[in-house]
Amino acid sequence: MEVRASVRRVRISPRKARLVVDLVRGKKVTDAIQIMRFTPNKAAHDIEKLLRSVSANAENNYDLDPEELWIKAIYADDAPQIRRFKPKARGRVGRIIRRSCHITVIAEEREGR
Numbered sequence: 001m002e003v004r005a006s007v008r009r010v011r012i013s014p015r016k017a018r019l020v021v022d023l024v025r026g027k028k029v030t031d032a033i034q035i036m037r038f039t040p041n042k043a044a045h046d047i048e049k050l051l052r053s054v055s056a057n058a059e060n061n062y063d064l065d066p067e068e069l070w071i072k073a074i075y076a077d078d079a080p081q082i083r084r085f086k087p088k089a090r091g092r093v094g095r096i097i098r099r100s101c102h103i104t105v106i107a108e109e110r111e112g113r
Helices: 014-023 031-036 041-060
Strands: 002-010 070-077 080-088 092-096 101-109
Touching: 002 041, 002 080, 014 031, 014 080, 014 101, 031 041, 031 070, 031 092, 041 101
Parallel strands: none
Antiparallel strands: 002 101, 070 101, 080 092
């Protein structure tokens, strides 16, 4: 049984979020939460909350044991960008692009490996 959770429009660039997401791909959800607790990145806090959410979804919606959940897929996709302009010398304009991402976790129940 697959359990899914996602968070949308996180104010972190997807490139930086993917560095943190790659740390926990394929691991147990309980181990991944521990890894995120001690990872010193801004994205780690949001991913830890997302992993807790997928664990709670499994327990409350599907009557699955959160201890038996493994991360089947986790990815960070692009989200809408906020575009700003900053004045530069000689009447020119510099673009500021504030990126954001959508993070999705798909977990499945496996017997202890």
